[in-house]
Amino acid sequence: MGSTAEATRVEILDAALEAFSEAGFEAMSVRELTRRLGVSHNLVHHHFGSKEDLWRAALDHGAGPTANELLELLGQSVGSPDSKRILRTGMESGIELLRRRPAVARIVVDESARPGPRLDYLYERYLGPMVETLSRFLANSQLEGFRDVEPRVATLYVLSSVSAPFAHAALAEKLGLGRRSHDVYTEGLVDLVLDGLMPSGK
Amino acid sequence: MGSTAEATRVEILDAALEAFSEAGFEAMSVRELTRRLGVSHNLVHHHFGSKEDLWRAALDHGAGPTANELLELLGQSVGSPDSKRILRTGMESGIELLRRRPAVARIVVDESARPGPRLDYLYERYLGPMVETLSRFLANSQLEGFRDVEPRVATLYVLSSVSAPFAHAALAEKLGLGRRSHDVYTEGLVDLVLDGLMPSGK
DNA sequence: CCCAGTACTTGACACCTGCCTAATTTATCC
């Protein structure tokens, strides 16, 4: 069966995603990755081309379905009557999805800090559409008691809040807020952002 | 005068801080740094030792005064009557101080994501004391209408909010929220966090 | 069964990295 090649491809992609997220793009070594997998280092160039190409492939492999799921969820919510509840479940779903794929979360956080081709790719492929629907949703919701901020700014608030638990993961660990209290952190965070975005209550 | 050596030391430290923040620790090259400065690459090893040592020295050079200033400001506020106003000026000062030294902000954000010796250093030297006083302050303030969350968790909220504008700087740029609307972003952010932390109103 | 085509490996190239030792220039002090 021809799936043996596809199997190693997937194996490489999984390991690559984890490695990229763990070390960051520059520090992640293709040779060490392949060493751990027990394959030749040139195999990844054969399959994917350059290191940059590998990054893109690994990201698409790991984030594609997740991102589409989230995007669809957000898309359905636009124009919904109960904005606050929708936004809450949206944020919670986003956090949950990211938690299931922490590698993706770490990569997005990494690349959002500095400009570059990888952020460009990330933006045009995933972040852009997400920002679009989210800010459209927030624009609609400002009629009903939401704080009066530019929708794109509010969008950035939401995105930054959702990714915050992953952005400061190591610091949180040092604060004694370990794996268990990740839950406390994110839960409270959603409440906080919602109350902040919508101080009047609704 | 003996200050000529000290001058180049400082010159190196300034450039190193900027370079570290721009590229990240791994990607920042000592050789390229010295090339730009027009000095031999061995000079930094002579003056500072290893690359890791250079990092620490650059950080201390750039962040030391700033951090102490902020720490002092926070220390004075502990036990103050008007908690909300104090917290607001604290956050605004923090943001302002970081804005004046964006390199430090970027480095802190970078290192907070992954564990490692540099985060250890950062924590024991700067973040630890800051967290200590901040969470003490927030613990005191919970008597007066602040949301009931663990002080350390609330502290992480505040820290993460203050650093957020720098964490997602490149993404914000792509959203069209350029240099000018950095102000809008951070201003609104403080309001949002405060209303979130203290939904009842002062 | 055998032959194309794909998966995979070997080996090497050019370059860059941080670091170390030794030499040389420059400043400091008596």
Added chain:
DNA sequence: GGATAAATTAGGCAGGTGTCAAGTACTGGG
């Protein structure tokens, strides 16, 4: 002004990087 110590440079080492070219092993289709 000459000795002493510091600042600065030259050069190289061992190891790592991504990538390219050519070879071998394996697979599926006729």
